[in-house]
Amino acid sequence: MDLQILTYTVVGITFALYIGIAFWARAHSTSEFYAAGRGIHPIANGMATAADWMSAASFISMAGLIAFNGYGASVFLMGWTGGYVLLALLLAPYLRKFGKFTVPEFIGDRYYSKWARFVAVVCLILASITYVIGQMKGIGVAFSRFLETSYDTGLYIGMGIVFIYSVLGGMKGITYTQIAQYVVLIFAYTVPAVFISMHLTGNPVPQLGLLDTMTGSSVPMLDKLDQVVTDLGFKQYTTQVMGNTLNMFVYTLTLMIGTAGLPHVIIRFFTVPKVKDARSSAGWALVFIAILYTTAPAVGSMARLNLMNTIQVGAVGSPDGNLAYADRPQWFKNWEATGLLKYEDKNGDGRIQYYDDKNKAFAAKAESFGWKGNEMVKVDRDIMVLANPEIAKLPDWVIALVVAGGLAAALSTAAGLLLAIASSISHDLVKGMINPNISEKAELLTSRVTMTGAILAAGYLGLHPPDFAAGTVALAFGLAAASIFPALMMGIFNKRMNRAGAIWGMIAGIGITLLYVFQHKGIMFVPGTAFLGDMKPNWFLGISPNAFGAVGALVNFSVAILVSRMTTPPPEHIQHLVEDIRVPAGAGGATSH
Amino acid sequence: MDTQAKQYWRANLRLVAVLLTIWFICSYLFGILLVDQLNTIKVGGAGLGFWFAQQGSIYTFLVLIFIYVIRMNALDKKFGVHED
Numbered sequence: 292m293d294l295q296i297l298t299y300t301v302v303g304i305t306f307a308l309y310i311g312i313a314f315w316a317r318a319h320s321t322s323e324f325y326a327a328g329r330g331i332h333p334i335a336n337g338m339a340t341a342a343d344w345m346s347a348a349s350f351i352s353m354a355g356l357i358a359f360n361g362y363g364a365s366v367f368l369m370g371w372t373g374g375y376v377l378l379a380l381l382l383a384p385y386l387r388k389f390g391k392f393t394v395p396e397f398i399g400d401r402y403y404s405k406w407a408r409f410v411a412v413v414c415l416i417l418a419s420i421t422y423v424i425g426q427m428k429g430i431g432v433a434f435s436r437f438l439e440t441s442y443d444t445g446l447y448i449g450m451g452i453v454f455i456y457s458v459l460g461g462m463k464g465i466t467y468t469q470i471a472q473y474v475v476l477i478f479a480y481t482v483p484a485v486f487i488s489m490h491l492t493g494n495p496v497p498q499l500g501l502l503d504t505m506t507g508s509s510v511p512m513l514d515k516l517d518q519v520v521t522d523l524g525f526k527q528y529t530t531q532v533m534g535n536t537l538n539m540f541v542y543t544l545t546l547m548i549g550t551a552g553l554p555h556v557i558i559r560f561f562t563v564p565k566v567k568d569a570r571s572s573a574g575w576a577l578v579f580i581a582i583l584y585t586t587a588p589a590v591g592s593m594a595r596l597n598l599m600n601t602i603q604v605g606a607v608g609s610p611d612g613n614l615a616y617a618d619r620p621q622w623f624k625n626w627e628a629t630g631l632l633k634y635e636d637k638n639g640d641g642r643i644q645y646y647d648d649k650n651k652a653f654a655a656k657a658e659s660f661g662w663k664g665n666e667m668v669k670v671d672r673d674i675m676v677l678a679n680p681e682i683a684k685l686p687d688w689v690i691a692l693v694v695a696g697g698l699a700a701a702l703s704t705a706a707g708l709l710l711a712i713a714s715s716i717s718h719d720l721v722k723g724m725i726n727p728n729i730s731e732k733a734e735l736l737t738s739r740v741t742m743t744g745a746i747l748a749a750g751y752l753g754l755h756p757p758d759f760a761a762g763t764v765a766l767a768f769g770l771a772a773a774s775i776f777p778a779l780m781m782g783i784f785n786k787r788m789n790r791a792g793a794i795w796g797m798i799a800g801i802g803i804t805l806l807y808v809f810q811h812k813g814i815m816f817v818p819g820t821a822f823l824g825d826m827k828p829n830w831f832l833g834i835s836p837n838a839f840g841a842v843g844a845l846v847n848f849s850v851a852i853l854v855s856r857m858t859t860p861p862p863e864h865i866q867h868l869v870e871d872i873r874v875p876a877g878a879g880g881a882t883s884h
Numbered sequence: 885m886d887t888q889a890k891q892y893w894r895a896n897l898r899l900v901a902v903l904l905t906i907w908f909i910c911s912y913l914f915g916i917l918l919v920d921q922l923n924t925i926k927v928g929g930a931g932l933g934f935w936f937a938q939q940g941s942i943y944t945f946l947v948l949i950f951i952y953v954i955r956m957n958a959l960d961k962k963f964g965v966h967e968d
Binding site for chain 2: 368369372373376379384499503504514530565566567571573574577584585873
């Protein structure tokens, strides 16, 4: 069977599975729609959370980030897993005890203020929308590269699938499809990793292959990689840093706090029956996430080694040391066609020179070889995971599986985000502020309508990505870290925290984060409006705009505590509310009515 | 808050403080601040600092959450605040 038909078959089977689950798990009440009736087993919820969390970025982009940033990419590995410790220890059990349906609802009740709830809704929608655009783009790209449809068609198909199971089933349908999607994506991620690790190191476990020696030699794989990249002037893989040490520290902290504050992850913990299930469920989520995240460093380093070895086939500087362009492998041609890989024969020798021409010392040496600059003018890091099976010459069914896995990762995260947006509009805005007397049936209908609207809006933004789409990941994590996480944590751990403190804290946290991002990246990311250029010398202590959320969180905490000391303490019943959520006893089912 | 509830909350905070200290050490300290010093020690083909940054910290996070689950369930029982 040729690759095209095989890919259609595998993707078709997984899609049929998701739709089947959607009909089986329809939602009949708001409790089912918002929180899956709070009947999800903690292990099952852990698996669904893992799929919810691991997006197209984790599946497709992360290994590429690791491949080209080496040690520096550790900020993503630690940042996107360490947040689960904060979630399990500081937020999840208490928010489950509180027993409501949305994150803004907690903030509104705890700070006895519709305004606080409204600010939280705005933060939630901003963080989630920016995130969902990325998923939509991932779906479109996967379809256009592997199924040879247009980008637009791919996007419409993706929207259709998400529509069926999220509008019918709400959180209940999303949960069960996410479990299926997790199985697909983790299988698709680990199978090629096992093959490649076996091939390079003889060790079938990628986590151990990373530490192992090259097949048939006593040189460790990572030493070999360090040597191969430094021989061509690139930075040493195992020691290259991202910015400087302070930037890595703050960036990791931002990603951790941001992870713990992302609403689509938090609401997953409302679906388990008990407080103690919320605790263990966070642990299970991290188990399922760690399977992918501990595999990724092996995939990244081995993909880099394979890529370098494909192009630099002999000794550096020897006349036939570089691959002749005419002999390039099929995968190279495929990716050239997409524009994500570009070659330019600068010295006209018909061979490919791939080296770091910005490294002055090495560029001088390269000139003596007759090289006239790096000829791999574009190597998009997102292609690493998708091209990996082809580079390693794995069978076609593995490639088909990777496509289905990438789609599962993007679809599951998109659905989770869309539910967070829809429930926040129907429950927090419509029921909470506009029409508190709305009947359950009408609210259920409203949530289905807003879900449909959210899908259409996300699809529109996927088709016409706004200028700010490129800088959005920084905003999503920055906003979650600087606004939502501190408000939630202080709501639980600081009984003295009051309405004025929380609101001013959130506004200050968001304000300084946006100011920093905009001053370097442009107002709303419009090019030319940045009043301070986006370059290292202009960064505050060398902290990149993407890493700034932790500073925003610090400002939020400080302002909130200061303001709350100077204003009246929260009323008696709020202090009782805090005391109540601090103990597990008495957490019933849904208590929103 | 009665004293029983206060003691429960204090025990909870103590546990969280200990676990978050380890959380900080295995990631920020071993993985970032002390990475060069630790890289002189090897685990297989990788430096220990590099290993903590890309593997070890994640394993430690997992252990921390499950210790928290076990210890909190025990605390809930001891202070009689467990569910059902």
